[in-house]
Amino acid sequence: MSTVSLEGVWKRFGEVVAVRDVDLNLPHGGLTVFLGPSGCGKTTTLRMIAGLESASEGRILIGERDVTFLDPKDRNIAMVFQNYALYPHKTVAENLGFGLKIRGVAAADIAARVASASRLLGLAELLERRPKQLSGGQMQRVALGRALVRDAEVFLLDEPLSNLDAKLRVQMREEIYKLHRRIGKSMIYVTHDQVEAMTLADRIVIMRDGVVQQVGSPLEIFDRPANVYVASFIGSPEMNLLDLRRAGGTLAGSNCTVEAPPGLAAAPDAALKVGIRPDHVVVLPASEAGSASGWLDVDVCEQLGTTTLMIGGFDGQRLRVLTPRSNARPGDRLAVRLPADRLHLFDDDSGERIA
Amino acid sequence: MTTRRRHRFPHWRGDVATAALLLAVLFPFFYLIQLSFRPKEDIFAGGLLFTPTLEHYGALWHGNFPFSFVNSVVTAASATALALLFGVPAAYALSRASFRGSRRIGLWILVTRMAPPIAFTIPLFITFRFLGLHDTRTGLVIVYLTFSLALVIWMMKPFFDAVPRELEEAAAIDGCGTWTTFLTITLPLTAPGLAATAVICFIQSWNDFFFALILTRTQASTAPVAIVGFIQYAGWEWGRMAAAGTLVMMPVVVFSVLVRKYLVRGLAAGSVKG
DSSP states (O other): OOOEEEEEEEEEETTEEEEEEEEEEEOTTOEEEEEOSTTSSHHHHHHHHHTSSOOSEEEEEETTEEOTTOOGGGSOEEEEOTTOOOOTTSOHHHHHHHHHHHTTOOHHHHHHHHHHHHHHHTOGGGTTSOGGGSOHHHHHHHHHHHHHHTTOSEEEEESTTTTSOHHHHHHHHHHHHHHHHHHOOEEEEEESOHHHHHHHOSEEEEEETTEEEEEEOHHHHHHSOSBHHHHHHSSSSOOEEEEEEEETTEEEOSSOEEEOOTTOOSOTTOEEEEEEOGGGOEEEOGGGGGGOSEEEEEEEEEEOSSEEEEEEEETTEEEEEEEESOOOOTTOEEEEEOOGGGOEEEETTTOBBOO | OHHHHHHHSOHHHHHHHHHHHHHHHHHHHHHHHHHHHSOSTTTTOSSSOOOOOOHHHHHHHHSSHHHHHHHHHHHHHHHHHHHHHHHHHHHHHHHHOOOTTHHHHHHHHHHTTTSOGGGGHHHHHHHHHHHTOTTOHHHHHHHHHHHHHHHHHHHHHHHHHHSOHHHHHHHHHHTOOHHHHIIIIIHHHTHHHHHHHHHHHHHHHHTOOHHHHHHOSSSSOOHHHHHHTTEETTEEOHHHHHHHHHHHHHHHHHHHHHTHHHHHHHHHBTTBOO
């Protein structure tokens, strides 16, 4: 069964290290998303898998085959580029069939495969047009189609939706999702949009500064971020990160006491980064203020319709709280509790998860 | 903005200015052409009323001129073909490769065009004598090639720069090697530039008078040189000169008209990406 594996892969551009010691093992048939901010090395990693960049160090395998030193054409991959990269001097049909023609597939066979791919993507009417005569969404479909007809082992998609407007993006996202389910091929999808990553992926690889931060299913990553970076990168509104200190069975700030999760493996008196998602913070009614972890001094109240996002000071630090719609106002002082089972604890120095 | 400008400069003024300019520019050409059809007797007679004759063309046909004309065609075409053959891949390499000093190499190539051509005549003359290239078509082609190469490289490089790398990467993924990519994707996309370059190259060699005069005598002399031959002790053969001039001019005009769409687009390329 074909998989893509990277073993100790590095990429250096002169002095700059773009990708640092990446080890990955991507399962057959899955949709893997490389997620990270721009410049994190996700596209470079993809291009190394494609063979458009050479790895400075390490091995890349597709299936059982070591492709590290193979040309792109010998890797049996298909790729969708961010700006589509359709051949402007060829019609849609020629664009779709070019890869097959170059590989010496018979003309009748090419026509049949182009026809079936264009039916699948709703391009049947556009086959005689040139890329210039297409809308952004149509160009995107042609780019997908060009990858589809090839029947490649692995599909690589480099930020394929970033040039589309918001509405079309959601629509194409759905189509890519369905397409993947339908053809069942391995796909690697690069994006900086966490919503795309969460909705599409079987598995997310989060990268930063050329280093893989965490690999896991979308919910694994959301529920158990491996470090402070992942915690703040995934989830919207962003996770709160408070600087607290361990004090026995509790986590204390200067003016708050948060119950620590049981079995906390940290030195007594250790400084910790304590993460909690805004919707996990509980606002207590005045009658239960006794069990509060501390007080939230509301500065900003954003009404989002169903929910209200309150931002304010908590123990001198910033805290975002997402509650069902509330009529709190700036200046209010609310009792809040940070439930122990909702906390994410990270080492203060390394930022790694400890519980 | 547009409407205001239109208002200030009505259409007819532009048309008149264009016509006046055209007349001024084209007058010598028309004069030359009509001269070539005039009977020998009233060649400088005023008025446009005359009986057109082909006597001058006939005289050319029976003289040595066809031979020189063929020399011109062969040398200019060969020089152009060779310049494209070597220059286009060189321009592509300079556009794509990033090796040490790749920018400087581009400049060195341009330097060959910076010295005045007359500076090369004596060395060329002596070298050609020594190598037995004097008064040969091969010799002329070599000289034209040296000058055309720089032109081709510098004209084609921006066209290659304008072809997005992603297209070539897409082709690589689709299964093309370097040469297939170049021939099936990159080169077709630069076709207008290629046409413009080829025409300019051809015209440059075709129009050359100086080197042909110095480096040829009889065997390889080209049409422009042959025209000068009509200036003789016995008198200046205006009719033949005009006819020969018209013939020399024709390929240039025909080529320019054929590719003028590309020529304009080609020369303007690089100014705006797209």
